[in-house]
Amino acid sequence: MTAEDTPPGPASTSTSTSTPRPAGGITRRTTLRSLAGAAGLAGLAAVSGCRLAVDEARGAGGGGARRGGNLVVALGLDAQPVMVQAQTASASAWRRLVFETLTAADTSGRPRPLLATDWSLGDGGRTIAIRLRDDVRFHSGRPMTAQDVVFSLERTLDPLAGTQARAVSSLITDMSADGDHALRVRLRQPAGNIHDLFELTAIVDRESAGGLAEGRDVIGTGPFTWRSWTPGSQLTLARNPDYRVPGRPYLDGVEMPVITDPTALVTALRSNRADIAWTVVPLDAKGLSEDGRYDVGYSATVAYAVNMNVTAPPFDDARVRRAVGYAIDRDRIADQVFAGYGDASSLWWSRKEPGYSRRQAEAYTYQPARARRMIEEAGAAGAEVTIHVIGIQAARSTAEIVRYDLQAAGLRPTTRVLDVNEYSARQAAGDLGAMYVNGYGTADLAAATLVVSHPAFGTGSNASHFTPPAYAAVGQAAASASAGERPAAVRELGAYMQREAFSQALVTTSAIFLRSKRVRDTATTFLGALNLDDAYLV
Known part of the structure; x- marks a missing residue:
């Protein structure tokens, strides 16, 4: 492998100050x-x-x-x-x-009061004091109190809730109500993505939530x-x-x-x-x-990606995983599958992420000859690969282009479509074979929330079986970073994921x-x- 076959490292410029996108995160067309x-x-x-x-x-x-x-x-x-x-x-x-939430982010991502009137951080970001509106009633007529907020935050820990904010709420060590309209939340460690929890946690009536x-x-x-x-x-x-x-x-x-x-x-x-x-x-x-x-x-912004099992040949070789990034024509996917309502991107998060880097979004470009050479040098030419695909039309169409491009690069891929329930169950169990394609509607959340919460990307467990300590370290650094530290920490996370290439982001689009x-x-x-x-x- 030559130095040019490795994607660029952390970008120090070209962050989220680039061309803004609307709520869906799209700038093309x-x-x-x-x-x-x-x-x-x-x-x-x-x-x-x-x-x-x-x-x-x-x-x-x-x-x-x-x-x-x-x-x-x-x-x-x-x-x-x-x-x-x-x-x-x-x-x-x-x-x-x-339903409503504690905060409602504005178009720049800055949290604004909704059910909460204000909040403050203490103890180095480990304590959050929240004050609530005193004029909120549930549809039953009962006043909303701090106990309902505590209950709602605790509910996010229930796997049945299915919330991506569970990774954030799992940091909570204690919550206590201070009267009806204030509460205090204590965290095990600072959470720079705490507002993902506030944005996703719909406040439910504790008396009827069952x-x-x-x-x-x-x-x-x-x-x-x-x-x-x-x-x-x-x-x-x-x-x-x-x-x-x-x-x-x-x-x-x-x-x-x-x-x-x-x-x-x-x-x-x-x-x-x-x-x-x-x-x-x-x-x-x-x-x-x-x-x-x-x-x-x-x-919501959706990121489509092709992920690889790093324990299964030929993707146990990082050279092959990187070659996949150069083999796929992302612009063709954006044009043919998403009708121009999307961006070819090598990142899994949108421009709404403060650590977004345009340089990283363009890290992998369509270079089929380069991809074929890398696969040949790795001794993987002719390797048979089954691509498991979630049974939604956009993912199926994306997977067909991936299959065509990987075949042109020297692999022998086939696709297998799974219905949504089977795909989800197998993803959670880490049983999606050597390669799988899906779209992730979490691209508007913090990058750290994605990598610590989603079964396709989790630092502790994921369907790619990629869990080295270094991945957990960069994920944790992004999750605990302060607002000022976050852009650099996210760019470091993006650079690490692109070097290891267990996942290749393809397109960001919007529902x-x-x-x-x-x-x-x-x-x-x-x-x-x-x-x-x-x-x-x-």
Whole structure:
């Protein structure tokens, strides 16, 4: 191996001050976005008694926000209320509507008060004193207290909660309420990613939380109440008449039919049976981006990667793992699979991470001849490889390009698609064979949260069986770094992961939704959850 076959080390420049990206974390194909925002044509038929006159359906109505009506959000995935504290595509559509968190990061990632009014660090970052609002009530009418916050933080330790913040909450050694509206949290060590915990921990009603698993008692503090849920069919939310923000929300309710077929999901929007189609296939979004009746929106950032088992030949040789990075045409994946709604990237986190480095994002470029030479030098030419793929369309299409490129580089790859449940179970068990492809909707979280919490990347255990002490050390350094130390620590983490190459990041993209222009003033949170506080229909 020559020196040029090793990716560059930590970048000292080109951090997150590079071109900013919107909430979804995408900067490419700005022409598509401008088309998606063009003025529109007519809306069509009525839905659930909420459609107004034809001229208003065209978005011609003026006069500011309007009260009333039920918004229809067609979901590509069913709700899973038990995972309300997890960063999942299914929860992102409704989590912020029903529940709230201690903080709400602004567009720059700076935490702002939501249920917490302020917080302060002590003992070198090992103690956090939090003060809470005194005007918050659950949908049951009961006031929210510090005991509910303690309970909610403790709940993140339950594996059934499925939250990526568990790695952060596991650092908590003690929590105590100081009256009804203050609490103190003590940590085993400083946690620079503590706000991932605050952003993900939906505050649940401790008296009814047992009903979350069945969707029986789903009680939060948000602007909408959980009215009914028929698994696999529909979720219905109603306006919270006692929401503490005067006059909000404007909508009477939100209907969320579950439409898992991608074509039918878009058809519901085009036929005016839905106002928003949530989690749309990128190619479908591109097809409607030139139709002036719709806007393209961006939710959570998703990083797609191909991971390798470092104990299985030929990937027990780091030269082969690095060669994979040079063999894959990331731009082709971004263009053909994600229709230009994405960036080719060698990093697993988005530009929202303060330690993001453009140099590292471009560390592995498409160099097929170089990849083939490296594989030949490692004696791996002709090695048979099975690529396990999660059974979602974007991952399957990505894996086909990976298979084609690795074959061109001299390996003999085949793909095997696993359904989502089997893939998830095998990932948790570390049983995904020599190579596997998936997308990770955690790219907006801190880099340290990803590497200490996800079963594909965890420093203590992962499906690549890559757990050297040096990996744990750089992960821990990133997790415990102060705000000032964090960029350098994250760049060191990225450089280490790229050198060892047990995972090759391919593309960062965003979960995409389409919105009729009859809907005004929707928003998404820093982590991509739908926010309808100010939304209204025209």
